Amino acid sequence: MKRLVLTLLAAVLLGLHQGFWMRDAARPLFFGFLPVALAYHGLLTIAAAGFLTLCVKLAWPAHLDERGRSPSESRTSGGEGLPR
Amino acid sequence: MIEAVVVFFYLAIVLYIGIFAFRRGTRTGEDYFLANRSLGSVVFLLSLFGTNMTSVTILGSSGRAFRDGIGVYGLMASSSAIVIPLTIFLAGTRIWAHGKRFGHKTPVQFFRDRWEAGAIGTFIFALQAVLLVPYIVVGVKGGGETLFAISGGSIPRWFGGGIVASVVMGYVFFGGMRGTAWVNSFQTLLFLSFGFAAVLVIGNGMGGFSSAVERMLADPHLAPLLTLERMNPYVSFSFLFIPLSAIAFPHIGIFCLTARRMSSFRSTVIFYPLCILAIWMPCVFLGALSAGEPAVASAVEAGGDSDQVMIILLKTHAPRWLAGILGAGIMAAVMATDSQILALSTMFTEDVFAYHGGRSRFGERAQVLTGRMFVLGVTAVAFIVGITTTQQIFDIAVKYAFTGYAALSPLVFAAVFWKRSTKYGAFAGALTVAAGVACVAWLESAYTVPGIVWQWKDVPLVVRTPSGAALYKGILPVVPLTLLSSLAVVCGSLLTRPPSSATLDRYFPPPVRPLESLEVR
Numbered sequence: 001m002k003r004l005v006l007t008l009l010a011a012v013l014l015g016l017h018q019g020f021w022m023r024d025a026a027r028p029l030f031f032g033f034l035p036v037a038l039a040y041h042g043l044l045t046i047a048a049a050g051f052l053t054l055c056v057k058l059a060w061p062a063h064l065d066e067r068g069r070s071p072s073e074s075r076t077s078g079g080e081g082l083p084r
Numbered sequence: 085m086i087e088a089v090v091v092f093f094y095l096a097i098v099l100y101i102g103i104f105a106f107r108r109g110t111r112t113g114e115d116y117f118l119a120n121r122s123l124g125s126v127v128f129l130l131s132l133f134g135t136n137m138t139s140v141t142i143l144g145s146s147g148r149a150f151r152d153g154i155g156v157y158g159l160m161a162s163s164s165a166i167v168i169p170l171t172i173f174l175a176g177t178r179i180w181a182h183g184k185r186f187g188h189k190t191p192v193q194f195f196r197d198r199w200e201a202g203a204i205g206t207f208i209f210a211l212q213a214v215l216l217v218p219y220i221v222v223g224v225k226g227g228g229e230t231l232f233a234i235s236g237g238s239i240p241r242w243f244g245g246g247i248v249a250s251v252v253m254g255y256v257f258f259g260g261m262r263g264t265a266w267v268n269s270f271q272t273l274l275f276l277s278f279g280f281a282a283v284l285v286i287g288n289g290m291g292g293f294s295s296a297v298e299r300m301l302a303d304p305h306l307a308p309l310l311t312l313e314r315m316n317p318y319v320s321f322s323f324l325f326i327p328l329s330a331i332a333f334p335h336i337g338i339f340c341l342t343a344r345r346m347s348s349f350r351s352t353v354i355f356y357p358l359c360i361l362a363i364w365m366p367c368v369f370l371g372a373l374s375a376g377e378p379a380v381a382s383a384v385e386a387g388g389d390s391d392q393v394m395i396i397l398l399k400t401h402a403p404r405w406l407a408g409i410l411g412a413g414i415m416a417a418v419m420a421t422d423s424q425i426l427a428l429s430t431m432f433t434e435d436v437f438a439y440h441g442g443r444s445r446f447g448e449r450a451q452v453l454t455g456r457m458f459v460l461g462v463t464a465v466a467f468i469v470g471i472t473t474t475q476q477i478f479d480i481a482v483k484y485a486f487t488g489y490a491a492l493s494p495l496v497f498a499a500v501f502w503k504r505s506t507k508y509g510a511f512a513g514a515l516t517v518a519a520g521v522a523c524v525a526w527l528e529s530a531y532t533v534p535g536i537v538w539q540w541k542d543v544p545l546v547v548r549t550p551s552g553a554a555l556y557k558g559i560l561p562v563v564p565l566t567l568l569s570s571l572a573v574v575c576g577s578l579l580t581r582p583p584s585s586a587t588l589d590r591y592f593p594p595p596v597r598p599l600e601s602l603e604v605r
Contacts, residue, residue: 013166014324019158020317026301026310033293034369035310038154042365045165049357052169056350064181065346 002058009051016044087399088235090408091415094274095251098267098419102255105263113443116260116452117189117430118342127269128348132339133359134268134416135423136168136330137275138219142367142417143226147391149371150384153308155315156371159323161364165357167327171493173353175331176340178500180349182591183341190427191337191496192435198499198591200583201507208495208514209435212334215488215521216424217469219333220462222485223421224249224470226391230418233395234411242471248415249470252422253463256429257456261342264422271416276362278413281406282398283366289401290373300376309372322560329489332496335427363417370397421466429458484521491517491565498573503592509577516572520565527553 022037030039109115123131140160149156179194188194192212196205227248228241235244255263290296300306308314330336343349374380374393383396394414398407433455437443443451495513498505531537531548538546547554553561582588 010166010170017158017162017166017324018317018320019312020320023312023315023317026307029294029297033297035154035297037312038157038310038365038369041158041162042361044162045357045361045365048162048165048169049354051166052173052353052357055170055173056353060350061177064177067181067185 006051006055006059009054013044013048013051016047017041019044086404087408087411088231088239090405091231091234091412094409094412094415095247098270099251099254101267101270102257102259102263105255105259105266109260109262111449111452113433113448113451113455114189115262116455117426117434118338119260119262119265121184121342122344123265123342123348124344125348125351127265128339128343129352129355129359130269130272131265131423132172132336132352133356134272135335135339135420136164137272137363137417138223138226138420140222141363142275142394142414143229143391144222145364146367146371146374146394147389149309149368150375150380150390150393152314153312154310154368154372155312155320157364157368158312158315159320160326161360161368163324164327164330165360167324168330169353169356171328171331172336172340172349172356175496175500176336177346177349179337179340179496180343180346182500186590188341189338189434190431191332191334192431194337195495195499195510196435196439198583198587199505199507199510200587201510204507204511204514205435205439207511209431211488211514211518212492213428213431215485215492216334216428217462217466219485220421220424220428220466221470221473223252223418223424224463224466225473226418227415228471229389229391230395230411230415233392233399234408236399245467245470248419249463249467252419252425253459256422256426257459260455261338261426261430264426265339265342267422268420271413271419272359275413275416276359278410279363279366282402282410282413283370285403285406286370286397286401290377293373296373296376300373303376306376309375316558318556318558319554319560322558322563325490325560325562325566326486327490328493328566329486332489332492333424333427334431335423337496338427338430339423367394370394425459425462425466428462429455432458484525487524487560487562487565488517488521490562491520491569494566494570494573498577502577503588504577504582505573506577506580506582508580509573509575512572512576513569516569517565520561520568524553524561 019037019040022040025037026035028036030036034042114120145156145160179191182188182194182198186197188197192205192209195201195208224245228243228245231239231244231247232241255267259266287293287296297310300310371393374397377397377400379400380393380396384390384393395411398410402410433451437454438451442454492514495510498509498513527537527546527548534548534550536544536546537548537553538544543556545556549558555561555564
């Protein structure tokens with residue numbers, strides 16, 4: 001369920017990125033100088049940070065941490081042990 | 085000339101950091117190429133971000149915003165803010181875990197081990213190397229242009245490019261990955277702090293951002309630059325694919341291997357978009373506003389190169405000492421080419437020299453020495469190409485490096501997530517990318533005049549644009565190339581035998597069953 005919600009959120013962010021409905025608009029100016037399209041994409045960037053925080057909180061692959069900490073099973077040190 | 089002196093002082097500091105890292109090193113391959121996999125959260129975030137913050141970010145983005153307006157932020161920045169940290173979260177963490185467990189030092193080592201691939205790994209190495217060189221060229225070229233502009237033309241481009249190449253070569257040669265990570269962290273901090281000062285000073289020099297924006301909006305020729313009007317929606321859609329290149333770039337893959345713990349990825353994933361906002365937003369905004377500055381517009385018209393607008397703005401509005409410091413900040417971004425040079429060197433020594441028995445025959449010290457010699461060679465080649473090319477920074481990077489690596493990203497995701505993927509699937513994907521990039525390069529050299537290359541029933545399907553090649557309604561080659569590469573990986577894998585179960589069990593270990601669920605016989 002968590003993964004589905006996060007996947008949907010990612011799709012929504014990517015959809016919002018296109019922002020085609022405000023192509024010709026410069027106003028309103030945010031803070032008196034920032035054109036609306038640039039402010040919109042700035043907010044989208046902040047929303048991306050929020051989305052990624054959710055990913056880290058809800059879907060952190062903790063099992064990989066254990067895997068990385070396990071004793072090395074190097075077959076590749078220097079590459080010589082790799083299949084030829 | 086004060087500005088140039090400040091920049092030279094900055095270059096000396098950077099060189100010293102590299103030499104200081106050399107003294108801290110332990111002379112082993114793991115230490116030189118991966119900083120002993122010991123980077124903590126802060127250095128990992130700053131250096132990974134610094135690695136992605138190249139001359140494209142500062143010079144290319146502001147130059148393109150000067151021509152096309154604020155939509156450039158949406159093209160490269162907000163799309164990157166979503167896609168790059170997401171790919172690091174999904175694939176980077178897994179590359180780190182496999183690398184730490186199995187001792188990989190390069191993405192190709194991972195591919196070879198994961199897919200039981202020998203010669204195919206060599207092919208992927210060659211393709212990655214060919215695609216990475218343009219990105220390195222971008223850095224050297226940007227360095228030459230920065231020093232040329234900062235010194236008011238008294239330092240020629242070739243000489244400036246040579247100085248930048250020598251400094252980068254120096255600290256990568258001595259400091260290896262530790263030196264590169266420290267320099268990148270220093271550069272990112274420098275740019276974040278002085279970039280803010282630049283925005284305030286330039287805004288003040290323009291008479292305040294509000295009045296500068298109002299002046300532009302009153303001019304019908306300039307007003308569209310403050311909207312998305314000049315952004316083709318199909319191009320905008322295409323640019324969603326470009327940030328996929330980040331996870332496939334070998335220097336990013338190798339950087340993922342340098343983290344001490346997986347927790348280092350947490351802050352990187354969360355703060356990456358905010359770093360993008362802090363750097364790209366001012367660059368794009370100032371680039372667009374500079375079109376309304378008569379001094380900048382006339383200088384660009386005279387010189388014909390919009391990539392210099394940020395530097396011209398600094399020289400016009402900032403006091404000379406501050407322009408020097410901010411110029412050093414720009415130089416910091418330009419010099420992000422260091423990790424690409426180190427990545428190429430790591431790949432050569434690990435994927436070619438060590439793989440073919442060089443390390444077992446000549447020892448680890450010889451391997452590190454080979455890596456250092458490779459750094460010299462690559463930098464020299466990048467310098468020569470950089471001073472002889474005339475295309476704009478942004479276009480060189482996007483056409484070859486970004487497009488090619490974005491199309492290689494399906495290989496990374498297949499290796500990490502898809503158990504059924506095979507070496508022949510990877511080969512099919514890599515071959516598709518090689519053929520596609522060669523096709524784009526051929527098309528651009530064969531059709532130099534913008535116009536329709538191929539149409540069907542009066543619908544233009546392939547078009548030569550002033551900056552490169554495009555498909556139907558402006559879709560960039562990166563879109564079909566990434567989709568075709570994905571298809572090739574899937575088809576090639578399904579038609580061939582998967583790796584042995586021993587290998588698959590190592591990379592996709594079966595879930596451990598709790599003891600109580602086991603039946604007692």
